[in-house]
Amino acid sequence: MSHHQLELGYVRLEVADPAALGGFLTDVVGLAPGPATDAGEATWTDDDAVHRLIVAEGPRDDLAGLGFEAVDAVAFDATVERLADAGFPTTEGDAATVAARRVARLAAVEAPWGSTVEVVLGLARDDEPAPTPLVPGGFLTAGMGMGHAVVGTTAFDEAVRFATEGLGMVRSDRLETEVAPGIALEVHFLHCNARHHTLALARAPFELPQALHHVMVETNERDDVGRAYDRAVAAGLPLPNGLGRHDNDGMFSFYVASPVGFQVEVGHGARRITEPWTDDRLYDRISAWGHHPVAPAG
CATH class of the missing domain: 3.10.180.10 (2,3-Dihydroxybiphenyl 1,2-Dioxygenase, domain 1)
Structure with missing residues:
Protein backbone atom coordinates (compact mmCIF):
# COMPACT_ATOMS: atom_id res chain seq x y z
CA MET A 1 0.00 0.00 0.00
CA GLY A 122 -9.10 20.43 -4.09
CA LEU A 123 -6.86 23.34 -3.06
CA ALA A 124 -7.26 25.95 -5.82
CA ARG A 125 -4.44 26.16 -8.35
CA ASP A 126 -3.41 28.61 -11.06
CA ASP A 127 -2.43 27.67 -14.60
CA GLU A 128 1.21 28.58 -13.96
CA PRO A 129 3.39 28.66 -10.84
CA ALA A 130 3.50 32.12 -9.28
CA PRO A 131 6.64 34.01 -10.31
CA THR A 132 9.47 33.79 -7.76
CA PRO A 133 12.13 36.08 -9.27
CA LEU A 134 14.44 35.64 -6.26
CA VAL A 135 14.23 31.84 -6.65
CA PRO A 136 14.48 31.48 -10.42
CA GLY A 137 14.62 27.68 -10.31
CA GLY A 138 11.37 27.50 -8.36
CA PHE A 139 10.41 25.12 -5.57
CA LEU A 140 10.01 21.35 -5.42
CA THR A 141 6.36 20.67 -4.54
CA ALA A 142 4.90 18.29 -7.17
CA GLY A 143 3.46 15.23 -5.44
CA MET A 144 4.88 16.44 -2.11
CA GLY A 145 3.12 19.66 -1.21
CA MET A 146 4.46 22.92 0.13
CA GLY A 147 7.37 21.56 2.16
CA HIS A 148 7.49 20.44 5.78
CA ALA A 149 6.68 21.69 9.26
CA VAL A 150 8.38 20.83 12.55
CA VAL A 151 6.38 21.18 15.75
CA GLY A 152 7.49 20.90 19.37
CA THR A 153 5.04 19.64 21.98
CA THR A 154 4.88 18.35 25.53
CA ALA A 155 2.04 16.07 24.34
CA PHE A 156 4.58 14.22 22.22
CA ASP A 157 3.30 10.63 22.45
CA GLU A 158 -0.29 11.66 21.76
CA ALA A 159 0.88 13.90 18.89
CA VAL A 160 2.77 10.99 17.30
CA ARG A 161 -0.33 8.80 17.68
CA PHE A 162 -2.49 11.51 16.09
CA ALA A 163 -0.14 11.80 13.11
CA THR A 164 0.35 8.05 12.57
CA GLU A 165 -2.91 6.37 13.63
CA GLY A 166 -5.03 9.42 12.77
CA LEU A 167 -3.50 11.03 9.69
CA GLY A 168 -1.94 7.76 8.53
CA MET A 169 1.63 9.06 8.37
CA VAL A 170 4.55 6.66 8.63
CA ARG A 171 7.75 7.23 10.56
CA SER A 172 10.78 7.72 8.31
CA ASP A 173 13.30 7.68 11.14
CA ARG A 174 13.98 9.31 14.49
CA LEU A 175 16.60 11.36 16.24
CA GLU A 176 17.79 11.33 19.83
CA THR A 177 20.67 13.60 20.75
CA GLU A 178 21.87 15.90 23.52
CA VAL A 179 21.63 19.51 22.43
CA ALA A 180 23.09 20.83 25.68
CA PRO A 181 24.34 19.13 28.83
CA GLY A 182 21.35 17.30 30.30
CA ILE A 183 18.96 18.52 27.59
CA ALA A 184 17.87 15.75 25.26
CA LEU A 185 16.23 16.25 21.90
CA GLU A 186 13.91 13.57 20.54
CA VAL A 187 12.33 13.99 17.12
CA HIS A 188 10.18 11.67 15.01
CA PHE A 189 10.19 12.35 11.25
CA LEU A 190 6.97 11.35 9.49
CA HIS A 191 6.16 10.92 5.81
CA CYS A 192 2.92 10.75 3.82
CA ASN A 193 4.39 11.00 0.31
CA ALA A 194 7.85 10.92 -1.31
CA ARG A 195 9.15 13.79 0.85
CA HIS A 196 11.36 12.39 3.64
CA HIS A 197 9.21 14.18 6.20
CA THR A 198 6.14 16.34 5.77
CA LEU A 199 5.77 16.63 9.54
CA ALA A 200 8.33 16.20 12.29
CA LEU A 201 7.39 16.17 15.97
CA ALA A 202 9.83 17.09 18.72
CA ARG A 203 9.37 16.20 22.39
CA ALA A 204 9.38 19.52 24.24
CA PRO A 205 10.81 19.37 27.78
CA PHE A 206 8.43 22.17 28.81
CA GLU A 207 5.79 24.39 27.20
CA LEU A 208 7.62 26.31 24.48
CA PRO A 209 6.77 29.92 23.62
CA GLN A 210 6.14 28.70 20.07
CA ALA A 211 5.00 25.25 18.98
CA LEU A 212 6.21 25.84 15.42
CA HIS A 213 9.98 25.36 15.23
CA HIS A 214 10.28 25.80 11.49
CA VAL A 215 8.74 25.41 8.08
CA MET A 216 10.88 24.16 5.19
CA VAL A 217 10.74 25.01 1.51
CA GLU A 218 12.87 23.03 -0.94
CA THR A 219 14.39 24.66 -4.01
CA ASN A 220 14.90 22.87 -7.32
CA GLU A 221 18.38 24.34 -7.71
CA ARG A 222 21.15 24.21 -5.13
CA ASP A 223 22.34 27.74 -5.93
CA ASP A 224 18.95 29.12 -4.92
CA VAL A 225 19.72 27.99 -1.36
CA GLY A 226 23.00 29.92 -1.48
CA ARG A 227 21.32 33.02 -2.86
CA ALA A 228 18.68 32.90 -0.12
CA TYR A 229 21.49 32.51 2.42
CA ASP A 230 23.14 35.67 1.04
CA ARG A 231 19.84 37.56 1.36
CA ALA A 232 19.42 36.39 4.96
CA VAL A 233 22.95 37.50 5.83
CA ALA A 234 22.43 40.86 4.09
CA ALA A 235 19.17 41.36 6.02
CA GLY A 236 21.10 40.97 9.29
CA LEU A 237 18.76 38.24 10.51
CA PRO A 238 19.83 35.63 13.06
CA LEU A 239 20.87 32.36 11.44
CA PRO A 240 20.29 29.69 14.10
CA ASN A 241 21.80 27.19 11.63
CA GLY A 242 24.14 28.24 8.84
CA LEU A 243 24.68 26.09 5.78
CA GLY A 244 24.89 22.37 6.50
CA ARG A 245 23.66 18.94 5.53
CA HIS A 246 21.26 16.82 7.58
CA ASP A 247 22.27 13.30 8.46
CA ASN A 248 18.90 11.59 8.00
CA ASP A 249 17.32 13.22 4.95
CA GLY A 250 20.56 14.49 3.41
CA MET A 251 19.09 17.99 2.93
CA PHE A 252 21.56 20.78 2.14
CA SER A 253 20.06 23.79 3.91
CA PHE A 254 20.20 26.68 6.34
CA TYR A 255 17.75 28.10 8.88
CA VAL A 256 16.89 31.76 9.26
CA ALA A 257 14.86 33.21 12.14
CA SER A 258 11.75 35.04 10.96
CA PRO A 259 10.94 38.42 12.56
CA VAL A 260 8.21 36.54 14.47
CA GLY A 261 10.57 33.95 15.97
CA PHE A 262 9.83 30.67 14.23
CA GLN A 263 12.42 29.67 11.64
CA VAL A 264 12.36 28.98 7.93
CA GLU A 265 14.60 26.26 6.51
CA VAL A 266 15.56 26.72 2.86
CA GLY A 267 16.91 23.46 1.49
CA HIS A 268 17.75 21.43 -1.59
CA GLY A 269 18.38 17.85 -2.60
CA ALA A 270 16.85 15.77 0.18
CA ARG A 271 16.55 12.01 -0.24
CA ARG A 272 13.17 10.61 -1.24
CA ILE A 273 10.99 7.99 0.40
CA THR A 274 10.85 4.76 -1.55
CA GLU A 275 8.24 2.05 -0.93
CA PRO A 276 8.54 -0.13 1.00
CA TRP A 277 10.46 2.10 3.41
CA THR A 278 12.96 0.02 5.37
CA ASP A 279 15.33 2.68 6.73
CA ASP A 280 13.49 3.72 9.90
CA ARG A 281 16.43 3.94 12.27
CA LEU A 282 17.76 6.00 15.14
CA TYR A 283 20.12 8.88 14.39
CA ASP A 284 22.26 10.50 17.08
CA ARG A 285 23.13 13.74 15.29
CA ILE A 286 21.12 16.33 13.43
CA SER A 287 23.71 17.15 10.80
CA ALA A 288 26.46 15.35 8.94
CA TRP A 289 28.26 18.69 8.80
CA GLY A 290 27.57 22.39 9.34
CA HIS A 291 24.30 23.92 10.53
CA HIS A 292 26.25 25.93 13.11
CA PRO A 293 24.70 29.13 14.50
CA VAL A 294 25.77 32.28 12.68
CA ALA A 295 25.43 35.57 14.56
CA PRO A 296 24.32 38.61 12.53
CA ALA A 297 27.23 40.89 11.65
CA GLY A 298 27.05 43.80 14.07
Missing part, protein backbone atom coordinates in the same frame (compact mmCIF):
# COMPACT_ATOMS: atom_id res chain seq x y z
CA SER A 2 1.31 3.43 -0.94
CA HIS A 3 1.41 5.95 1.87
CA HIS A 4 0.90 8.80 -0.60
CA GLN A 5 -2.50 10.01 0.50
CA LEU A 6 -1.65 13.46 1.85
CA GLU A 7 0.56 16.43 1.01
CA LEU A 8 1.22 19.57 3.04
CA GLY A 9 -1.32 21.90 1.46
CA TYR A 10 -0.73 25.02 3.52
CA VAL A 11 0.52 26.38 6.82
CA ARG A 12 -1.61 28.92 8.70
CA LEU A 13 0.13 31.41 10.95
CA GLU A 14 -1.25 33.98 13.35
CA VAL A 15 1.13 36.87 13.95
CA ALA A 16 0.91 40.26 15.63
CA ASP A 17 2.70 42.04 12.76
CA PRO A 18 1.90 40.44 9.39
CA ALA A 19 3.67 43.23 7.49
CA ALA A 20 7.05 42.45 9.08
CA LEU A 21 6.64 38.78 8.28
CA GLY A 22 5.53 39.57 4.74
CA GLY A 23 8.68 41.46 3.84
CA PHE A 24 10.73 38.56 5.16
CA LEU A 25 8.80 35.89 3.25
CA THR A 26 8.99 37.81 -0.03
CA ASP A 27 12.41 39.49 0.11
CA VAL A 28 14.49 36.94 2.02
CA VAL A 29 12.87 33.53 1.51
CA GLY A 30 11.73 34.48 -1.99
CA LEU A 31 8.13 33.26 -1.88
CA ALA A 32 5.48 34.79 -4.12
CA PRO A 33 2.86 36.99 -2.43
CA GLY A 34 -0.65 35.87 -3.33
CA PRO A 35 -4.17 37.28 -3.20
CA ALA A 36 -5.70 37.80 0.25
CA THR A 37 -8.28 35.27 1.39
CA ASP A 38 -11.99 36.02 1.81
CA ALA A 39 -11.20 36.47 5.51
CA GLY A 40 -8.64 39.17 4.67
CA GLU A 41 -5.55 37.10 5.49
CA ALA A 42 -2.31 37.66 3.60
CA THR A 43 -0.96 34.71 1.59
CA TRP A 44 2.22 33.46 -0.05
CA THR A 45 2.91 30.54 -2.33
CA ASP A 46 5.90 28.57 -3.62
CA ASP A 47 4.20 27.06 -6.70
CA ASP A 48 0.90 27.00 -8.63
CA ALA A 49 -1.23 26.54 -5.50
CA VAL A 50 -3.21 29.70 -4.80
CA HIS A 51 -1.67 29.80 -1.31
CA ARG A 52 0.81 27.83 0.79
CA LEU A 53 1.21 30.20 3.74
CA ILE A 54 -1.82 31.98 5.20
CA VAL A 55 -1.03 34.76 7.65
CA ALA A 56 -3.71 36.13 9.94
CA GLU A 57 -3.28 39.04 12.35
CA GLY A 58 -3.50 38.03 16.01
CA PRO A 59 -1.61 37.67 19.28
CA ARG A 60 -0.54 34.04 18.93
CA ASP A 61 2.73 34.62 16.99
CA ASP A 62 2.75 30.93 16.19
CA LEU A 63 1.24 28.16 14.15
CA ALA A 64 -2.54 28.45 13.82
CA GLY A 65 -3.06 25.38 11.65
CA LEU A 66 -1.76 22.90 9.11
CA GLY A 67 -3.72 21.99 6.00
CA PHE A 68 -3.09 18.50 4.66
CA GLU A 69 -4.35 18.07 1.13
CA ALA A 70 -5.74 14.64 0.22
CA VAL A 71 -4.66 13.40 -3.20
CA ASP A 72 -8.25 12.46 -4.09
CA ALA A 73 -11.74 12.03 -2.61
CA VAL A 74 -11.02 8.45 -1.56
CA ALA A 75 -7.94 9.57 0.39
CA PHE A 76 -9.94 12.44 1.94
CA ASP A 77 -12.69 10.12 3.19
CA ALA A 78 -10.19 7.52 4.39
CA THR A 79 -8.24 10.13 6.38
CA VAL A 80 -11.38 11.55 8.02
CA GLU A 81 -12.50 8.02 8.90
CA ARG A 82 -9.07 7.07 10.24
CA LEU A 83 -8.96 10.17 12.46
CA ALA A 84 -12.38 9.33 13.91
CA ASP A 85 -11.37 5.70 14.53
CA ALA A 86 -8.25 6.91 16.38
CA GLY A 87 -10.40 9.10 18.64
CA PHE A 88 -9.91 12.40 16.78
CA PRO A 89 -13.28 13.09 15.12
CA THR A 90 -13.27 15.95 12.63
CA THR A 91 -15.80 18.71 12.05
CA GLU A 92 -16.94 19.52 8.51
CA GLY A 93 -15.80 23.02 7.57
CA ASP A 94 -18.48 25.69 7.17
CA ALA A 95 -18.91 27.56 3.90
CA ALA A 96 -16.91 30.58 5.09
CA THR A 97 -13.92 28.48 6.14
CA VAL A 98 -13.98 26.43 2.94
CA ALA A 99 -14.08 29.66 0.91
CA ALA A 100 -11.27 31.29 2.91
CA ARG A 101 -9.06 28.21 2.44
CA ARG A 102 -9.96 28.07 -1.28
CA VAL A 103 -10.65 24.33 -1.19
CA ALA A 104 -13.53 22.08 -2.26
CA ARG A 105 -13.88 20.18 1.04
CA LEU A 106 -12.49 20.61 4.54
CA ALA A 107 -12.61 18.64 7.79
CA ALA A 108 -11.01 20.18 10.89
CA VAL A 109 -9.72 18.76 14.16
CA GLU A 110 -7.64 20.09 17.06
CA ALA A 111 -4.22 18.43 17.07
CA PRO A 112 -2.62 17.47 20.41
CA TRP A 113 0.08 20.12 19.89
CA GLY A 114 -2.52 22.87 20.25
CA SER A 115 -3.37 24.03 16.74
CA THR A 116 -5.89 23.04 14.12
CA VAL A 117 -5.31 20.38 11.48
CA GLU A 118 -7.46 20.66 8.38
CA VAL A 119 -7.80 17.77 5.96
CA VAL A 120 -8.70 19.36 2.64
CA LEU A 121 -9.51 18.39 -0.93
Whole structure:
Protein backbone atom coordinates (compact mmCIF):
# COMPACT_ATOMS: atom_id res chain seq x y z
CA MET A 1 0.00 0.00 0.00
CA SER A 2 1.31 3.43 -0.94
CA HIS A 3 1.41 5.95 1.87
CA HIS A 4 0.90 8.80 -0.60
CA GLN A 5 -2.50 10.01 0.50
CA LEU A 6 -1.65 13.46 1.85
CA GLU A 7 0.56 16.43 1.01
CA LEU A 8 1.22 19.57 3.04
CA GLY A 9 -1.32 21.90 1.46
CA TYR A 10 -0.73 25.02 3.52
CA VAL A 11 0.52 26.38 6.82
CA ARG A 12 -1.61 28.92 8.70
CA LEU A 13 0.13 31.41 10.95
CA GLU A 14 -1.25 33.98 13.35
CA VAL A 15 1.13 36.87 13.95
CA ALA A 16 0.91 40.26 15.63
CA ASP A 17 2.70 42.04 12.76
CA PRO A 18 1.90 40.44 9.39
CA ALA A 19 3.67 43.23 7.49
CA ALA A 20 7.05 42.45 9.08
CA LEU A 21 6.64 38.78 8.28
CA GLY A 22 5.53 39.57 4.74
CA GLY A 23 8.68 41.46 3.84
CA PHE A 24 10.73 38.56 5.16
CA LEU A 25 8.80 35.89 3.25
CA THR A 26 8.99 37.81 -0.03
CA ASP A 27 12.41 39.49 0.11
CA VAL A 28 14.49 36.94 2.02
CA VAL A 29 12.87 33.53 1.51
CA GLY A 30 11.73 34.48 -1.99
CA LEU A 31 8.13 33.26 -1.88
CA ALA A 32 5.48 34.79 -4.12
CA PRO A 33 2.86 36.99 -2.43
CA GLY A 34 -0.65 35.87 -3.33
CA PRO A 35 -4.17 37.28 -3.20
CA ALA A 36 -5.70 37.80 0.25
CA THR A 37 -8.28 35.27 1.39
CA ASP A 38 -11.99 36.02 1.81
CA ALA A 39 -11.20 36.47 5.51
CA GLY A 40 -8.64 39.17 4.67
CA GLU A 41 -5.55 37.10 5.49
CA ALA A 42 -2.31 37.66 3.60
CA THR A 43 -0.96 34.71 1.59
CA TRP A 44 2.22 33.46 -0.05
CA THR A 45 2.91 30.54 -2.33
CA ASP A 46 5.90 28.57 -3.62
CA ASP A 47 4.20 27.06 -6.70
CA ASP A 48 0.90 27.00 -8.63
CA ALA A 49 -1.23 26.54 -5.50
CA VAL A 50 -3.21 29.70 -4.80
CA HIS A 51 -1.67 29.80 -1.31
CA ARG A 52 0.81 27.83 0.79
CA LEU A 53 1.21 30.20 3.74
CA ILE A 54 -1.82 31.98 5.20
CA VAL A 55 -1.03 34.76 7.65
CA ALA A 56 -3.71 36.13 9.94
CA GLU A 57 -3.28 39.04 12.35
CA GLY A 58 -3.50 38.03 16.01
CA PRO A 59 -1.61 37.67 19.28
CA ARG A 60 -0.54 34.04 18.93
CA ASP A 61 2.73 34.62 16.99
CA ASP A 62 2.75 30.93 16.19
CA LEU A 63 1.24 28.16 14.15
CA ALA A 64 -2.54 28.45 13.82
CA GLY A 65 -3.06 25.38 11.65
CA LEU A 66 -1.76 22.90 9.11
CA GLY A 67 -3.72 21.99 6.00
CA PHE A 68 -3.09 18.50 4.66
CA GLU A 69 -4.35 18.07 1.13
CA ALA A 70 -5.74 14.64 0.22
CA VAL A 71 -4.66 13.40 -3.20
CA ASP A 72 -8.25 12.46 -4.09
CA ALA A 73 -11.74 12.03 -2.61
CA VAL A 74 -11.02 8.45 -1.56
CA ALA A 75 -7.94 9.57 0.39
CA PHE A 76 -9.94 12.44 1.94
CA ASP A 77 -12.69 10.12 3.19
CA ALA A 78 -10.19 7.52 4.39
CA THR A 79 -8.24 10.13 6.38
CA VAL A 80 -11.38 11.55 8.02
CA GLU A 81 -12.50 8.02 8.90
CA ARG A 82 -9.07 7.07 10.24
CA LEU A 83 -8.96 10.17 12.46
CA ALA A 84 -12.38 9.33 13.91
CA ASP A 85 -11.37 5.70 14.53
CA ALA A 86 -8.25 6.91 16.38
CA GLY A 87 -10.40 9.10 18.64
CA PHE A 88 -9.91 12.40 16.78
CA PRO A 89 -13.28 13.09 15.12
CA THR A 90 -13.27 15.95 12.63
CA THR A 91 -15.80 18.71 12.05
CA GLU A 92 -16.94 19.52 8.51
CA GLY A 93 -15.80 23.02 7.57
CA ASP A 94 -18.48 25.69 7.17
CA ALA A 95 -18.91 27.56 3.90
CA ALA A 96 -16.91 30.58 5.09
CA THR A 97 -13.92 28.48 6.14
CA VAL A 98 -13.98 26.43 2.94
CA ALA A 99 -14.08 29.66 0.91
CA ALA A 100 -11.27 31.29 2.91
CA ARG A 101 -9.06 28.21 2.44
CA ARG A 102 -9.96 28.07 -1.28
CA VAL A 103 -10.65 24.33 -1.19
CA ALA A 104 -13.53 22.08 -2.26
CA ARG A 105 -13.88 20.18 1.04
CA LEU A 106 -12.49 20.61 4.54
CA ALA A 107 -12.61 18.64 7.79
CA ALA A 108 -11.01 20.18 10.89
CA VAL A 109 -9.72 18.76 14.16
CA GLU A 110 -7.64 20.09 17.06
CA ALA A 111 -4.22 18.43 17.07
CA PRO A 112 -2.62 17.47 20.41
CA TRP A 113 0.08 20.12 19.89
CA GLY A 114 -2.52 22.87 20.25
CA SER A 115 -3.37 24.03 16.74
CA THR A 116 -5.89 23.04 14.12
CA VAL A 117 -5.31 20.38 11.48
CA GLU A 118 -7.46 20.66 8.38
CA VAL A 119 -7.80 17.77 5.96
CA VAL A 120 -8.70 19.36 2.64
CA LEU A 121 -9.51 18.39 -0.93
CA GLY A 122 -9.10 20.43 -4.09
CA LEU A 123 -6.86 23.34 -3.06
CA ALA A 124 -7.26 25.95 -5.82
CA ARG A 125 -4.44 26.16 -8.35
CA ASP A 126 -3.41 28.61 -11.06
CA ASP A 127 -2.43 27.67 -14.60
CA GLU A 128 1.21 28.58 -13.96
CA PRO A 129 3.39 28.66 -10.84
CA ALA A 130 3.50 32.12 -9.28
CA PRO A 131 6.64 34.01 -10.31
CA THR A 132 9.47 33.79 -7.76
CA PRO A 133 12.13 36.08 -9.27
CA LEU A 134 14.44 35.64 -6.26
CA VAL A 135 14.23 31.84 -6.65
CA PRO A 136 14.48 31.48 -10.42
CA GLY A 137 14.62 27.68 -10.31
CA GLY A 138 11.37 27.50 -8.36
CA PHE A 139 10.41 25.12 -5.57
CA LEU A 140 10.01 21.35 -5.42
CA THR A 141 6.36 20.67 -4.54
CA ALA A 142 4.90 18.29 -7.17
CA GLY A 143 3.46 15.23 -5.44
CA MET A 144 4.88 16.44 -2.11
CA GLY A 145 3.12 19.66 -1.21
CA MET A 146 4.46 22.92 0.13
CA GLY A 147 7.37 21.56 2.16
CA HIS A 148 7.49 20.44 5.78
CA ALA A 149 6.68 21.69 9.26
CA VAL A 150 8.38 20.83 12.55
CA VAL A 151 6.38 21.18 15.75
CA GLY A 152 7.49 20.90 19.37
CA THR A 153 5.04 19.64 21.98
CA THR A 154 4.88 18.35 25.53
CA ALA A 155 2.04 16.07 24.34
CA PHE A 156 4.58 14.22 22.22
CA ASP A 157 3.30 10.63 22.45
CA GLU A 158 -0.29 11.66 21.76
CA ALA A 159 0.88 13.90 18.89
CA VAL A 160 2.77 10.99 17.30
CA ARG A 161 -0.33 8.80 17.68
CA PHE A 162 -2.49 11.51 16.09
CA ALA A 163 -0.14 11.80 13.11
CA THR A 164 0.35 8.05 12.57
CA GLU A 165 -2.91 6.37 13.63
CA GLY A 166 -5.03 9.42 12.77
CA LEU A 167 -3.50 11.03 9.69
CA GLY A 168 -1.94 7.76 8.53
CA MET A 169 1.63 9.06 8.37
CA VAL A 170 4.55 6.66 8.63
CA ARG A 171 7.75 7.23 10.56
CA SER A 172 10.78 7.72 8.31
CA ASP A 173 13.30 7.68 11.14
CA ARG A 174 13.98 9.31 14.49
CA LEU A 175 16.60 11.36 16.24
CA GLU A 176 17.79 11.33 19.83
CA THR A 177 20.67 13.60 20.75
CA GLU A 178 21.87 15.90 23.52
CA VAL A 179 21.63 19.51 22.43
CA ALA A 180 23.09 20.83 25.68
CA PRO A 181 24.34 19.13 28.83
CA GLY A 182 21.35 17.30 30.30
CA ILE A 183 18.96 18.52 27.59
CA ALA A 184 17.87 15.75 25.26
CA LEU A 185 16.23 16.25 21.90
CA GLU A 186 13.91 13.57 20.54
CA VAL A 187 12.33 13.99 17.12
CA HIS A 188 10.18 11.67 15.01
CA PHE A 189 10.19 12.35 11.25
CA LEU A 190 6.97 11.35 9.49
CA HIS A 191 6.16 10.92 5.81
CA CYS A 192 2.92 10.75 3.82
CA ASN A 193 4.39 11.00 0.31
CA ALA A 194 7.85 10.92 -1.31
CA ARG A 195 9.15 13.79 0.85
CA HIS A 196 11.36 12.39 3.64
CA HIS A 197 9.21 14.18 6.20
CA THR A 198 6.14 16.34 5.77
CA LEU A 199 5.77 16.63 9.54
CA ALA A 200 8.33 16.20 12.29
CA LEU A 201 7.39 16.17 15.97
CA ALA A 202 9.83 17.09 18.72
CA ARG A 203 9.37 16.20 22.39
CA ALA A 204 9.38 19.52 24.24
CA PRO A 205 10.81 19.37 27.78
CA PHE A 206 8.43 22.17 28.81
CA GLU A 207 5.79 24.39 27.20
CA LEU A 208 7.62 26.31 24.48
CA PRO A 209 6.77 29.92 23.62
CA GLN A 210 6.14 28.70 20.07
CA ALA A 211 5.00 25.25 18.98
CA LEU A 212 6.21 25.84 15.42
CA HIS A 213 9.98 25.36 15.23
CA HIS A 214 10.28 25.80 11.49
CA VAL A 215 8.74 25.41 8.08
CA MET A 216 10.88 24.16 5.19
CA VAL A 217 10.74 25.01 1.51
CA GLU A 218 12.87 23.03 -0.94
CA THR A 219 14.39 24.66 -4.01
CA ASN A 220 14.90 22.87 -7.32
CA GLU A 221 18.38 24.34 -7.71
CA ARG A 222 21.15 24.21 -5.13
CA ASP A 223 22.34 27.74 -5.93
CA ASP A 224 18.95 29.12 -4.92
CA VAL A 225 19.72 27.99 -1.36
CA GLY A 226 23.00 29.92 -1.48
CA ARG A 227 21.32 33.02 -2.86
CA ALA A 228 18.68 32.90 -0.12
CA TYR A 229 21.49 32.51 2.42
CA ASP A 230 23.14 35.67 1.04
CA ARG A 231 19.84 37.56 1.36
CA ALA A 232 19.42 36.39 4.96
CA VAL A 233 22.95 37.50 5.83
CA ALA A 234 22.43 40.86 4.09
CA ALA A 235 19.17 41.36 6.02
CA GLY A 236 21.10 40.97 9.29
CA LEU A 237 18.76 38.24 10.51
CA PRO A 238 19.83 35.63 13.06
CA LEU A 239 20.87 32.36 11.44
CA PRO A 240 20.29 29.69 14.10
CA ASN A 241 21.80 27.19 11.63
CA GLY A 242 24.14 28.24 8.84
CA LEU A 243 24.68 26.09 5.78
CA GLY A 244 24.89 22.37 6.50
CA ARG A 245 23.66 18.94 5.53
CA HIS A 246 21.26 16.82 7.58
CA ASP A 247 22.27 13.30 8.46
CA ASN A 248 18.90 11.59 8.00
CA ASP A 249 17.32 13.22 4.95
CA GLY A 250 20.56 14.49 3.41
CA MET A 251 19.09 17.99 2.93
CA PHE A 252 21.56 20.78 2.14
CA SER A 253 20.06 23.79 3.91
CA PHE A 254 20.20 26.68 6.34
CA TYR A 255 17.75 28.10 8.88
CA VAL A 256 16.89 31.76 9.26
CA ALA A 257 14.86 33.21 12.14
CA SER A 258 11.75 35.04 10.96
CA PRO A 259 10.94 38.42 12.56
CA VAL A 260 8.21 36.54 14.47
CA GLY A 261 10.57 33.95 15.97
CA PHE A 262 9.83 30.67 14.23
CA GLN A 263 12.42 29.67 11.64
CA VAL A 264 12.36 28.98 7.93
CA GLU A 265 14.60 26.26 6.51
CA VAL A 266 15.56 26.72 2.86
CA GLY A 267 16.91 23.46 1.49
CA HIS A 268 17.75 21.43 -1.59
CA GLY A 269 18.38 17.85 -2.60
CA ALA A 270 16.85 15.77 0.18
CA ARG A 271 16.55 12.01 -0.24
CA ARG A 272 13.17 10.61 -1.24
CA ILE A 273 10.99 7.99 0.40
CA THR A 274 10.85 4.76 -1.55
CA GLU A 275 8.24 2.05 -0.93
CA PRO A 276 8.54 -0.13 1.00
CA TRP A 277 10.46 2.10 3.41
CA THR A 278 12.96 0.02 5.37
CA ASP A 279 15.33 2.68 6.73
CA ASP A 280 13.49 3.72 9.90
CA ARG A 281 16.43 3.94 12.27
CA LEU A 282 17.76 6.00 15.14
CA TYR A 283 20.12 8.88 14.39
CA ASP A 284 22.26 10.50 17.08
CA ARG A 285 23.13 13.74 15.29
CA ILE A 286 21.12 16.33 13.43
CA SER A 287 23.71 17.15 10.80
CA ALA A 288 26.46 15.35 8.94
CA TRP A 289 28.26 18.69 8.80
CA GLY A 290 27.57 22.39 9.34
CA HIS A 291 24.30 23.92 10.53
CA HIS A 292 26.25 25.93 13.11
CA PRO A 293 24.70 29.13 14.50
CA VAL A 294 25.77 32.28 12.68
CA ALA A 295 25.43 35.57 14.56
CA PRO A 296 24.32 38.61 12.53
CA ALA A 297 27.23 40.89 11.65
CA GLY A 298 27.05 43.80 14.07
